[in-house]
Amino acid sequence: MLPDAAAAGPAALPQFAELRAPADWRRIDLLSDLHLSPDTPATFEALARHLGETAAEAVFLLGDIFEVWVGDDARHDPFEAQCVALLRTASRRLQLFFMAGNRDFLVGPDMLADCGMQGLADPTVLNAFGQRWLLTHGDALCLEDTAYQAFRAQVRSPAWQAALLAKPLAERREIGRQMRAASQAQQADQELWADLDAEACRQWLRAAGCAAMIHGHTHRPREHDLGDGLKRHVLSDWDFEAEPPRGDLLRLRRAGLRRIALA
Template sequence: MNSPKTFDAGPAKAAPSLAFDELTAPPEWRRIEFLSDLHLSPHTPATLAALQAHLQETSADAVLLLGDIFEVWVGDDARFDDFEASCLEILRSAGARLKLYFMAGNRDFLLGPDMLKDCGAQALSDPTVLCAFGQRWLLTHGDALCLADSAYQAFRTQVRTPQWQAQFLAQPLAVRRALAQQMRDGSKAQQAMQREDLWADLDTEACLAWLKVTDCKALIHGHTHRPAEHVLAPGLIRHVLSDWDFESEAPRGDVLRLRASGLRRIPLA
């Protein structure tokens, strides 16, 4: 991983400053996969099983987890509990045979170095530029670019501060779990009051600004649960990852697979 770079990305609405890392794929890599938004919890055993099966079977040299792999993560000391310990073993097994990377999402931003070390995974900053197959690919979870949701952006700024995180993590694990459930219940109640098609999406101006300063032509992200490809401008594309839900009557979930020949969406359901 190269040293972080910081640039001015333009007007305030379009993210005024942007610090990003670069990850250069070694020449021996032939396949790189991206996935996000599994929202794993004790209530999603089928989705966890789908992840385990895919990680065991994939021919990818590297798998990049782009956030919200867990429905909630309240601290790395939780990794020894039953559900989290099961997830740890699945990720550890994958990390032993391929390169595994993790980028924090809005649900699992408290996943830290202890969990990553035990999984054999490396942290990715948000955003990161992946240099692979002669191209530059901008990777982000996506929530930082949902600028129309001002209430969430204020909350995000608060909980990403070292002070807030230190205070939260200092509380007993049971208390943290209860607080996380309260926040999750509040979020669900707020979402229920809105039509799904009106939920905030990534700001196009901000996406274009990030692509410009990072010298990338493609953005890959999750978060919105709206898998698609969007042409932002001539030659500039936004690829949206699918969420995973193998508990429903109509299971869904896919990965994006990058090879020298290009990017391809692989349905798993």
């Protein structure tokens, strides 16, 4: 499984992994929450188009790239194999980084290797263009949702994951379908959506020596001023099946961070 520094407990400060951008990088694209599945062909095509055209040297996929992931042995099935082929092709012209989200935390080393992606711990400090940027999927900081935090701690445990992965693939797919249905039912009630805890964000940023955090998960793209010069930048989800379609990314350059609408 991918390392997850925050899994030990949402209230505790995690260890912060670090990644230094090579000196020749000029543009870095950051995106999340594509929720790719066989039901989202337009979103898949939007990703394929962007990976084929972007001028960025690196693309960071910050979680929930897949609507559900039930184990790396699923990567040989038709839709998953299509995703592998797309990412492997993209990895030949740019560097791909993957951080697990709450839907695809079971992406493991076999999938990463086949796609040519490098796994990132959550959280990771990206040192680029003379600044330190704190990258996270974001779900570990939604502290008001205590039921989710208990669930998150359970499913991120090695014992739970080992027990799930020991089940036949068909059974895991059914479990994933049930979990997805429960999540969609909760999302239908917007009042149940917890945002990131502002004080916890400030604590993480100060501990990591960063002034800005970039995350996804909430599907609420905007910039938040946390005070004392601290900010958090929220990535958009992607849904090119919707009317109107939506999807954007954040592009990091030496000149700063810019939101780019793709839909």
